[in-house]
Amino acid sequence: MTNRRPPLYLLIPAGAALALVLVPIAGLLQHVPWHTLLTQVTSDQVLTALRLSLVCSVLAVVVALVLGVPLAWMLARTTFPGKAMVRAVVTLPLVLPPVVGGVALLFAFGAHGFAGEALAHLGVTLPFTTAGAVLAETFVAMPFLVIAVEAGIRQADVRYEEAAATLGAGAWMRFWRVTVPLIAPSLAAGAALTWARALGEFGATITFAGNLPGTTQTMPLAVYVALESNTDGAIALSLVLLVVSLGILLGLRHRWLGVRV
Amino acid sequence: MAVALGAFDLDAAITAEPGELVAVVGPNGAGKSTLLRALAGLVALRAGRIALDGTVLADVAARVWVAPERRSISFMFQDALLFPHMSARDNVAFGLRARRVPRRHALRQADVLLEQVGIPARGASRPATLSGGERQRVALARALITEPRLLLLDEPFAAVDASARPELRRVLRLQLGRYDGVRVLVTHDPLEAMALADRVVVLEHGTVAQTGTIADVTARPRSAWVSTMLGLNLFRGVAGEWGIDVGAATIAAVSDVRGAAFAVVHPRAVALHRSRPEGSPRNVWLGRVESLDLQGDRVRVRLTGPLPVVAEVTPAAVADLELSIGDEAWVSVKATEVQLHAA
Amino acid sequence: MLVLLATAGAGCDNPSATHTNGGGGDRAADPLTGKLTVLAAASLTDAFEHARTALLATHPGLAITNSFAGSQTLVTQVENGAPADVIATADTATMQRLVADGLVDVPRVFARNRLEIVVAPGNPKHVSGLADLGRGNLKVVLEDPSVPAGRYGRQALQRRGTTVRPVSLPLDVRSELLAVEQGNADAGIVYVTDVSSAGAAVSGVPIPDSENVIATYPVAVVRATTNRDAAQAFVDALLDGAGRQALVALGFVAP
Numbered sequence: 001m002t003n004r005r006p007p008l009y010l011l012i013p014a015g016a017a018l019a020l021v022l023v024p025i026a027g028l029l030q031h032v033p034w035h036t037l038l039t040q041v042t043s044d045q046v047l048t049a050l051r052l053s054l055v056c057s058v059l060a061v062v063v064a065l066v067l068g069v070p071l072a073w074m075l076a077r078t079t080f081p082g083k084a085m086v087r088a089v090v091t092l093p094l095v096l097p098p099v100v101g102g103v104a105l106l107f108a109f110g111a112h113g114f115a116g117e118a119l120a121h122l123g124v125t126l127p128f129t130t131a132g133a134v135l136a137e138t139f140v141a142m143p144f145l146v147i148a149v150e151a152g153i154r155q156a157d158v159r160y161e162e163a164a165a166t167l168g169a170g171a172w173m174r175f176w177r178v179t180v181p182l183i184a185p186s187l188a189a190g191a192a193l194t195w196a197r198a199l200g201e202f203g204a205t206i207t208f209a210g211n212l213p214g215t216t217q218t219m220p221l222a223v224y225v226a227l228e229s230n231t232d233g234a235i236a237l238s239l240v241l242l243v244v245s246l247g248i249l250l251g252l253r254h255r256w257l258g259v260r261v
Numbered sequence: 262m263a264v265a266l267g268a269f270d271l272d273a274a275i276t277a278e279p280g281e282l283v284a285v286v287g288p289n290g291a292g293k294s295t296l297l298r299a300l301a302g303l304v305a306l307r308a309g310r311i312a313l314d315g316t317v318l319a320d321v322a323a324r325v326w327v328a329p330e331r332r333s334i335s336f337m338f339q340d341a342l343l344f345p346h347m348s349a350r351d352n353v354a355f356g357l358r359a360r361r362v363p364r365r366h367a368l369r370q371a372d373v374l375l376e377q378v379g380i381p382a383r384g385a386s387r388p389a390t391l392s393g394g395e396r397q398r399v400a401l402a403r404a405l406i407t408e409p410r411l412l413l414l415d416e417p418f419a420a421v422d423a424s425a426r427p428e429l430r431r432v433l434r435l436q437l438g439r440y441d442g443v444r445v446l447v448t449h450d451p452l453e454a455m456a457l458a459d460r461v462v463v464l465e466h467g468t469v470a471q472t473g474t475i476a477d478v479t480a481r482p483r484s485a486w487v488s489t490m491l492g493l494n495l496f497r498g499v500a501g502e503w504g505i506d507v508g509a510a511t512i513a514a515v516s517d518v519r520g521a522a523f524a525v526v527h528p529r530a531v532a533l534h535r536s537r538p539e540g541s542p543r544n545v546w547l548g549r550v551e552s553l554d555l556q557g558d559r560v561r562v563r564l565t566g567p568l569p570v571v572a573e574v575t576p577a578a579v580a581d582l583e584l585s586i587g588d589e590a591w592v593s594v595k596a597t598e599v600q601l602h603a604a
Numbered sequence: 605m606l607v608l609l610a611t612a613g614a615g616c617d618n619p620s621a622t623h624t625n626g627g628g629g630d631r632a633a634d635p636l637t638g639k640l641t642v643l644a645a646a647s648l649t650d651a652f653e654h655a656r657t658a659l660l661a662t663h664p665g666l667a668i669t670n671s672f673a674g675s676q677t678l679v680t681q682v683e684n685g686a687p688a689d690v691i692a693t694a695d696t697a698t699m700q701r702l703v704a705d706g707l708v709d710v711p712r713v714f715a716r717n718r719l720e721i722v723v724a725p726g727n728p729k730h731v732s733g734l735a736d737l738g739r740g741n742l743k744v745v746l747e748d749p750s751v752p753a754g755r756y757g758r759q760a761l762q763r764r765g766t767t768v769r770p771v772s773l774p775l776d777v778r779s780e781l782l783a784v785e786q787g788n789a790d791a792g793i794v795y796v797t798d799v800s801s802a803g804a805a806v807s808g809v810p811i812p813d814s815e816n817v818i819a820t821y822p823v824a825v826v827r828a829t830t831n832r833d834a835a836q837a838f839v840d841a842l843l844d845g846a847g848r849q850a851l852v853a854l855g856f857v858a859p
Binding site: 106107110111112126128205207209210211212213215216217224225227228229 | 676677679680743748750770771772773774775779782783786787788789830841
Binding site for chain 2: 157159160162163164165166167168169170173177178181182184
């Protein structure tokens with residue numbers, strides 16, 4: 001039944017859905033200054049923003065992995081009181097407007113926030129720093145990782161871990177040599193989505209981390225700022241972001257769908 | 262060395278000696294797998310105690326609990342459960358690696374075991390490319406490499422082709438011969454139980470219904486299930502064209518099986534006569550009635566003689582034949598009723 | 605719907621020629637109705653809310669929507685056809701883009717503003733002037749150069765000869781105020797009106813006129829407006845006596 005030609009009554013709304021996404025992208029492509037594209041893309045401002053974005057987004061993924069995988073494990077394999085609440089809280093950043101997230105981070109980690117004051121005693125300041133940008137990106141992107149990995153762990157047969165235990169493997173060995181390889185696909189998919197989300201984060205970053213080229217002006221911020229003074233630069237940056245996102249999604253398609261396209 | 266326990270949802274007391282293979286049998290849902298999992302430490306006890314070689318693995322009253330990874334056990338699962346992302350060799354070596362054995366040494370040991378179980382060439386293959394029988398061989402090697410004091414086998418050959426089972430049983434017996442821990446085997450295949458077990462524990466509805474040697478249980482089954490599943494006549498011998506030579510006699514049989522084999526004769530296929538029967542049955546001999554047991558609407562008659570055998574007849578037949586203990590009776594079994602299985 | 609109301613408004617009105625301009629006198633015209641969309645630079649928030657209230661008092665049937673954002677964002681929106689009737693920016697250069705494209709009527713300067721240094725209440729870091737902003741241990745925020753306030757601020761610093769390494773370049777004045785209020789930054793350069801509107805949450809350090817930059821605020825009627833009468837009325841209200849008083853009260857300088 002899956003190889004039939006698409007019927008007309010489905011083709012029309014489906015076509016409209018596709019157009020909804022394609023038309024703005026086409027609008028963008030139409031204005032790309034192809035003749036100056038190379039100089040734009042290699043200009044200082046763009047390269048700085050690009051490098052910063054890559055560093056911050058990758059760090060965000062690392063933090064999300066280190067913190068999110070144990071959390072996903074607990075949600076998938078253990079029971080404890082308030083588990084449903086924990087899961088809701090962890091996925092909250094998904095529905096929270098990013099600016100709201102940024103404001104919340106500001107009030108918590110800012111100079112007058114309870115967490116900010118505590119950190120200040122240790123000599124750590126987060127607002128207007130690259131670390132702050134990483135925190136903002138992690139905040140909005142980590143839920144993707146937790147959700148993907150939790151689903152993966154749930155699907156993984158717990159009996160493999162039992163088998164490993166009967167063979168004498170302790171918890172650490174079981175985790176690294178059995179669980180992680182078994183959930184590798186969902187781990188990779190979760191990490192890729194997290195990275196894409198972190199890369200594109202704007203509202204939380206600008207509200208909490210601020211806007212300073214080289215320190216906190218990530219690509220989305222640079223696009224926004226460039227929109228006025230350097231439209232060509234903005235479009236060039238947008239194109240770069242578009243290509244990167246497309247690349248991630250194409251690379252993911254097998255995982256995402258679980259079938260051959 | 263003994264294993265004793267009382268367990269969760271399942272109330273059983275079982276002991277086993279080293280080198281002994283105890284088969285745990287019973288209807289589905291009786292708790293056989295739960296028993297094994299409790300012994301492995303994969304399931305908590307609600308009450309009771311497990312001791313192995315004098316070491317207490319679990320004791321609810323004394324709050325002792327040893328995690329599965331620290332028990333000297335190995336588990337062979339029905340679906341092998343080989344780690345899909347590792348080669349056969351890495352799977353086998355896993356237990357040694359868990360004990361911090363250096364990689365190279367562990368892999369070499371794994372190769373040795375793979376050869377012992379008969380698949381030396383398959384070390385580099387992933388489990389997905391192995392046949393069911395090959396997978397269970399790897400699982401066996403994996404379980405034995407750590408020389409566990411207690412080996413648990415959960416219906417290891419149930420998922421394998423019936424035709425591959427005899428060979429696997431042979432491999433298992435061979436390996437078990439090299440190894441002297443306690444073995445507990447769960448099976449629903451009476452033939453397997455009879456072929457491998459020294460003692461049998463019958464588990465029904467979470468409690469032990471009967472224990473004893475195969476012979477005991479076969480002769481005096483205490484429940485309909487046992488008599489149906491286990492109460493078969495089993496002889497071991499060498500099969501040839503004419504039938505099977507079981508030492509004391511040759512049983513005529515019709516079969517393609519050759520070499521080491523089992524002969525299975527259902528008690529219902531055993532006919533009893535007051536005088537020597539004429540007619541088609543090829544297997545006829547004189548026996549003496551040793552016991553008569555009424556089982557529901559059947560009577561199980563145990564006879565000694567050149568071939569000890571159990572017959573199942575109606576009470577009316579017993580009355581007709583005026584059979585009583587000590588009497589002689591002629592036994593006949595048609596050759597076509599003798600099933601041969603490769604050993 | 606919008607078109608209908610506008611036509612009705614136009615029908616009910618006397619011709620716009622009878623509207624008086626300036627002098628806080630009576631308006632002989634019938635009350636205006638319809639919708640009015642006003643785009644204004646963020647630093648005009650208080651001023652334009654005030655103007656809106658004043659206009660509603662005489663024309664209660666008018667539905668006025670004020671939309672505040674950075675001047676550059678507003679101009680981009682109008683350039684791309686966003687529906688607006690009136691636009692006011694924080695400098696003439698930004699407005700000039702619309703003039704050059706023929707998108708607005710002739711702009712009029714309705715207010716001026718001066719710069720001021722904003723610090724935490726009580727000035728705990730003892731900032732005395734522009735020169736102090738170059739101190740190494742001071743966390744300074746400046747508007748991004750794409751925003752008029754940012755350009756003005758840099759102008760003033762350049763004239764004074766001070767080099768500043770900001771910790772962030774906020775994209776609007778409200779964010780900058782928030783940073784100083786929250787203690788994440790020690791000082792910033794904003795408009796005088798912003799400091800006074802923030803009240804007790806911040807303190808201000810005046811910049812002497814000799815070092816200061818005067819910001820000019822132009823307002824213009826968008827040519828594509830669908831409610832020309834109301835748009836014009838809004839502009840007039842900014843420029844007349846009452847409007848001027850209100851602006852001065854907020855700290856603006858009369859044009």
